[in-house]
Amino acid sequence: MTNASHAGSDRTPVTDAATATTIGGIAVPDSKLAREATELVREVADDLIYHHSRRVYLFGAHHGQARGLDFDPELLYVGALFHDLGLTEKYRDSQQRFEIDGADEARRFLTARGIPEDRAHLVWEGIALHTTPEIPHHMAPEVALVTAGVELDVLGIGYADLPEATREAITAAHPRPDFKRRILRAFHGGLAHRPQTAFGNVKADVLARFEEGYERPDFVRIIEDSPWGE
Numbered sequence: 001m002t003n004a005s006h007a008g009s010d011r012t013p014v015t016d017a018a019t020a021t022t023i024g025g026i027a028v029p030d031s032k033l034a035r036e037a038t039e040l041v042r043e044v045a046d047d048l049i050y051h052h053s054r055r056v057y058l059f060g061a062h063h064g065q066a067r068g069l070d071f072d073p074e075l076l077y078v079g080a081l082f083h084d085l086g087l088t089e090k091y092r093d094s095q096q097r098f099e100i101d102g103a104d105e106a107r108r109f110l111t112a113r114g115i116p117e118d119r120a121h122l123v124w125e126g127i128a129l130h131t132t133p134e135i136p137h138h139m140a141p142e143v144a145l146v147t148a149g150v151e152l153d154v155l156g157i158g159y160a161d162l163p164e165a166t167r168e169a170i171t172a173a174h175p176r177p178d179f180k181r182r183i184l185r186a187f188h189g190g191l192a193h194r195p196q197t198a199f200g201n202v203k204a205d206v207l208a209r210f211e212e213g214y215e216r217p218d219f220v221r222i223i224e225d226s227p228w229g230e
Helices: 032-044 047-066 073-082 098-111 117-128 141-155 164-173 179-191 203-210 219-224
Strands: 020-023 026-029
Touching (some): 020 164, 026 047, 032 047, 032 073, 032 098, 047 073, 047 164, 073 117, 098 117, 117 141
16 A cells, blocks of 8 residues: 555646546656657667556556545656666666666656756655565655556556556556566566675565575574674
């Protein structure tokens, strides 16, 4: 459940609501910035990541609308589209967490186009925290709703709350063939060269299943083996 604040606030959105298309009754930003974000993701991501990221936006936006949250659709759109850039070949070469790869690129993308740093930072947080359970739901809607969209599309959290007609419209526009197997393979491909970044987060389960020889770090043992005497 999203506990994000700002419902009914008077914040001025970045998006011009007049420049939007609709899928399943959910408006999709179609501003110049949104189109450029779409073009970037289409250039570097395969269909799996692109369609998943668009569904994350649509599911997150629906979740926010159903709860009366006041969010900026354009910022949420960029957060959703960029959230898995760190799994793509172009952006996955670092040794930091894949979430930060996407978050850093989103912030560069937004500030280069004149979005204020504080607004760009909301997108950074939404991407950086999207694999962290619970905490994002207590933050700004632009943060919380990226996680809500990811949780619905990947984990099925909130599936029963989504009207069937909305779900069918979204998956018709952005299909998910063999999604479970393919997204797990994508997670593995983005993490195998930097297994240390999975410590303390859910992606350790991916490496434990698919990476031969992976040994999950043990938090208790790390404390017990630290150089402190007691």
